[in-house]
Amino acid sequence: MKVAVIGAGTMGSGIAQTCAVAGHEVVMADVAPGALERADAAIGSSLGRLVRKEVLAQADADEARSRIEMRDRLEGLEDAGVVIEAVYEAIDVKREVWQRLTEVTSEGALLATNTSSLSVTQVAAFSGRPERFCGMHFFNPVPMMALVEVVRGLRSADETVEQARAFAEGIGKTPIVCEDKPGFIVNRLLIPYLNDAVHALAEGVASAEDIDRAMKLGANMPIGPLALSDLVGLDVGLAATEALFAEFGDPKFRPAPLMRQMVRAGKLGRKSGEGFFRYD
Numbered sequence: 001m002k003v004a005v006i007g008a009g010t011m012g013s014g015i016a017q018t019c020a021v022a023g024h025e026v027v028m029a030d031v032a033p034g035a036l037e038r039a040d041a042a043i044g045s046s047l048g049r050l051v052r053k054e055v056l057a058q059a060d061a062d063e064a065r066s067r068i069e070m071r072d073r074l075e076g077l078e079d080a081g082v083v084i085e086a087v088y089e090a091i092d093v094k095r096e097v098w099q100r101l102t103e104v105t106s107e108g109a110l111l112a113t114n115t116s117s118l119s120v121t122q123v124a125a126f127s128g129r130p131e132r133f134c135g136m137h138f139f140n141p142v143p144m145m146a147l148v149e150v151v152r153g154l155r156s157a158d159e160t161v162e163q164a165r166a167f168a169e170g171i172g173k174t175p176i177v178c179e180d181k182p183g184f185i186v187n188r189l190l191i192p193y194l195n196d197a198v199h200a201l202a203e204g205v206a207s208a209e210d211i212d213r214a215m216k217l218g219a220n221m222p223i224g225p226l227a228l229s230d231l232v233g234l235d236v237g238l239a240a241t242e243a244l245f246a247e248f249g250d251p252k253f254r255p256a257p258l259m260r261q262m263v264r265a266g267k268l269g270r271k272s273g274e275g276f277f278r279y280d
């Protein structure tokens with residue numbers, strides 16, 4: 001089966017790698033200068049890590065890499081049985097990309113978006129084939145994370161959802177089917193939890209260290225919520241909180257003002273060297 005992965009960023013390169021390791025031929029397409037080279041390097045170092053950890057044999061890693069073809073145009077994807085889009089999380093970009101993909105993919109292909117916060121039903125409409133369309137929400141880093149949320153758009157056919165579920169299983173993931181509601185399952189629960197930890201910090205419930213220690217020791221969380229916010233990136237977390245707040249219009253999703261202030265101050269977490277904690 002040939003898989004087309006559109007967008008060669010963090011998620012696209014992880015999805016392409018995972019599909020190739022599972023034995024699929026992959027075409028990865030991106031239009032930004034340098035994006036494909038960066039993706040190639042990221043895939044090379046990720047496969048290298050898996051080989052060093054003895055999860056993958058060197059020969060299998062080499063073969064997987066040789067199964068990924070890079071393309072700097074959205075063209076000639078008619079032979080792809082599955083098309084997974086992972087371009088920027090912006091509705092205008094998704095619209096442009098899916099209108100183009102409609103022209104260069106075959107009628108029978110399974111179409112999927114990896115969007116985290118946009119409406120799958122809306123992106124499906126751009127494709128002109130909403131019954132063949134669903135969400136396939138992978139998690140970062142894709143090669144390590146087991147879950148794929150298979151999201152049923154309002155017009156997704158049952159057969160499409162079943163095909164996406166089977167495809168996810170075939171590449172070694174655990175699919176969980178859910179409806180197209182903001183945040184799906186994981187972000188619907190996780191994002192408000194992270195946001196609440198910031199409200200608690202701002203209210204002076206305890207220090208950042210103690211809030212995180214409490215959740216690790218009392219709720220058996222592997223990482224505290226504030227350290228996890230730093231890992232996700234406060235700007236990404238804020239955008240996700242704002243998206244839930246805008247969609248539901250429910251004050252329980254109100255972004256913590258402290259989170260907004262920290263983003264304005266450039267304290268974005270690990271990637272900027274400082275968030276709720278400092279990183280060297």
Ligand SMILES: NC(=O)c1ccc[n+]([C@@H]2O[C@H](COP(=O)([O-])OP(=O)(O)OC[C@H]3O[C@@H](n4cnc5c(N)ncnc54)[C@H](O)[C@@H]3O)[C@@H](O)[C@H]2O)c1
Nearest residue numbers: 007008009010011030031032035086087088089115116140
């Ligand atoms: N990063 C995460 O943790 C995460 C997790 C789950 C889902 N997602 C979702 O995955 C998608 C991609 O996120 P990402 O973090 O990989 O983004 P990214 O910024 O790392 O990569 C996006 C890529 O899309 C490419 N692109 C933009 N316009 C394009 C076009 N017209 N044609 C082809 N390629 C184009 C860009 O050049 C870039 O390489 C988003 O919808 C995001 O919500 C991200």
